[in-house]
Amino acid sequence: MTVQKGEKQKRMRLQYTQKARMMKRCRNQRYCSRQASCEIIKIRETENMIKAGIIGATGYAGGELVRLLMGHREAEIVWYGSRSYIDKKYADVYRNMFEIVEDVCRDDNLEKLAGEADVIFTATPQGFCASLMSEEILSQTKVIDLSADYRIKDVAVYEKWYGMEHKSPQFIKEAVYGLCEINREQIRGARLLANPGCYPTCSTLSVYPAVKEGLIDTATLIIDAKSGTSGAGRGAKVDNLFCEVNENIKAYGVANHRHTPEIEEQLGYAAGHPVTLNFTPHLVPMNRGILITAYASLKKDVTYADVKALYQKYYEKEKFVRVLDEGVCPQTRWVEGSNYVDVNVVVDARTNRLIMMGAMDNLVKGAAGQAVQNMNLMFGLPESMGLELAPVFP
Ligand SMILES: NC(=O)C1=CN([C@@H]2O[C@H](COP(=O)(O)OP(=O)(O)OC[C@H]3O[C@@H](n4cnc5c(N)ncnc54)[C@H](OP(=O)(O)O)[C@@H]3O)[C@@H](O)[C@H]2O)C=CC1
Ligand SMILES: CC(=O)N[C@@H](CCC(=O)OP(=O)(O)O)C(=O)O
DSSP: OHHHHHHHHHHHHHHHHHHHHHHTTOGGGGGGOHHHHHHHHHHHHTTTOEEEEEETTTSHHHHHHHHHHHTOTTEEEEEEEOSSOTTSBHHHHSGGGTTTOOOBOBOOOHHHHHTTOSEEEEOOOTTHHHHHOOHHHHHHOEEEEOSSTTTOSOHHHHHHHHTSOOSOGGGTTTOEEOOHHHHHHHHHTOSEEEOOOHHHHHHHHHHHHHHHTTOBOGGGOEEEEEEOGGGGOSSOOGGGSHHHHTTOOEEOSTTTOTTHHHHHHHHHHHHTSOOOOEEEEEEOSOSSOEEEEEEEEBSSOOOHHHHHHHHHHHHTTOTTEEEOOTTOOOOGGGTTTSSOEEEEEEEETTTTEEEEEEEEOTTIIIIIHHHHHHHHHHTTOOTTTTOOOOOOOO
């Protein structure tokens, strides 16, 4: 049986290798079949495919990166980094990758990987990337860090909110905050990219035009946020057990969540002055998704049409930010599995407040999708390459 399968695969490989050679750089053929894709990936190794290494490939954010990069026609994964599953087949950790990923997990040796990869994604706990970063690494490869290590410019603020010493503060200034819709030009030239947090991405994009245009009083800004459980990662924690999360909703990190200073910093740049706000996250019994509802007092007398025009001014040309129609509130289900952020507003004339809403998939636009969007910009590729996925429904 095994022999027969082996023979068949050999024949198919030959066939597909020939096919791949004929296709040369025909970019749209990668998924003509699973076997073909393997061969075509190999052929393209010699054709300047971006070699990507993932440290933390066995986590939820890293796993989503694997899924997205498998569908990226200019990138291939050369390193599935892990700490607990070294030498184990990646597809044995995530069986959705059965017959799709054949590689085994390797260690988390950032220095060694720097010599093999054009780009390294660190989808690891806070502090890991900062503890290993060096000029030697950055002179060989680009690094996209999905943790918060380089997101906050003031090291004292980072150390206070994250409760740890920053091990390489000398790189904070150089790191570019990778919110593509706002920092696109700086991202293009970055060696070290700080991929934004999930809550900060959805919060900032939902509120940004109103803050930038001075439409709201930022001192009154309150951001209420809800997240699915994958936001907490794959590690076993009592708080995330089925019986704790199912049929339940709870606030956490009230008045002290570590994403607060990140959102304040980004909105401060937009406002042109420091911003202090309330940010309250909630854990909801869903796998994925973030929903933001933000409130602030209006400084101007405006209608929905005025505010919509302002949001369109910033987002009309943004593929991944969709400003919904009047009266339509964003829902996590409409963005699930995709890189989209849906936003909308309501002008509440009765309370003179603007209510700003946003929905996004925490693992895609909130983590891996945005990381791929950043990689595309850093390598001069079309920004949406590998991300043109419609949301899944239901
Ligand atoms: N989940 C989300 O929605 C989002 C997550 N992020 C950020 O992405 C990063 C990863 O998050 P997430 O995927 O959720 O976390 P997970 O807990 O699911 O995964 C963590 C990964 O890091 C590895 N790892 C754990 N500890 C260490 C260590 N001490 N040294 C090296 N590697 C280690 C794990 O490897 P192994 O399992 O093999 O031991 C695993 O692959 C975090 O910084 C998180 O804040 C950012 C935005 C959204
Ligand atoms: C539900 C849940 O627990 N969410 C996480 C979000 C963490 C995350 O995504 O971390 P970074 O964006 O900072 O990397 C939390 O609140 O800590």
